Amino acid sequence: MRSAVVFALVGLARISHAQESAQVMLRLHPHVGDTLHTWLEQQTDVSAVMSGVTRSVTTSIAVHSRTIVRSVQQLSTTVVTIVDSAKLTSTDAHASKMIADAQRALQGQRLTLQLGADGTVESARDARGDLVPRDVADALASMPAVFPRRPVSVGQEWMREMPLPAGGPLGARGSGHVRAVFHLDSLQKSGGVAYVSMHGDILPDSASRGTELSGSIAGSMQLDRVRGWMTDSRIVITLKSLIAAPPSVGLAPMKVVTRVTQRLRTMDKR
DSSP states (O other), rough: HHHHHHHHHHHHHHHHHHHHHHHOOOOOOOOTTEEEEEEEEEEEEEEEEETTTEEEEEEEHHHHEEEEEEESSSSSSEEEEEEEEEEEEOGGGGGGHHHHHHHHHHHEEEEEEEEETTSSSEEEEETTTTTTHHHHHHHHHHSSSSSOSSSTTTOOEEEEEEEEEEEEGGGSSSSSSEEEHHHHHHHOSSOOOOEEEEEEEEEEETTOOEEEEEEEEEEEEEEEEETTTEEEEEEEEEEEEEEOTTTTTOOOOOEEEEEEEEEEEEEEEO
8 A cells, every 4th residue: 555655656746747847838829819808907106306305106007908819820919909998096186187188098099919929019000000109019918028939847947128118107217128037937737827937127228328227027927828828917116217417407316216016917708
């Protein structure tokens, strides 16, 4: 009896090791005709210090959108994303008109996106066929460019670099990029769901004049390999900016700390 138990345990260990060592491809590859419903919740806390005075503002956004898969090729996917609802709030009383305008602009937004197999937004056009700014396209794509370009096994890492939007939801000024390391933590027993964690740094570009940027990014995500789509992600970004005032003003640099907490969930709703 004891030998049978030991044999069973050894067999389970071998199966577990085989699952961990097996390489899998993590990529964007949904099915034509799928309609995926996405809920984006994001809170941005900005604290600015200038001449000894601190000002803090919190902005929250909640967006519900539908993504309809139009075509799927080996290396790219074309989808149409429609914003069904958008709610923005801010603790800055002076920003009420700007918040209302942004909310109206998002409501009903319709984009045609071409996405690479790694999640990269290759092109984005609005309902009129005009090109959409990169910041808007990346925000509504609901699919950051995080997938590796090669098969990986549990425990392996890969690195990706992504541009940091100038202005926009991160409150960043200057030019920078994110250098992140991703780690395949585990696979669901059937291999249908991949669990990925990530951490990285925000680095300035050479073109970032007058502004010093630094910061960090960390998060976790789930990829449904059967659906070919990311179904859940949680990301926290901390960005520190030191913005120099014009020499003629004679003021000390303004220090800005921005913290972005984002939750993104995608699921079928049939």
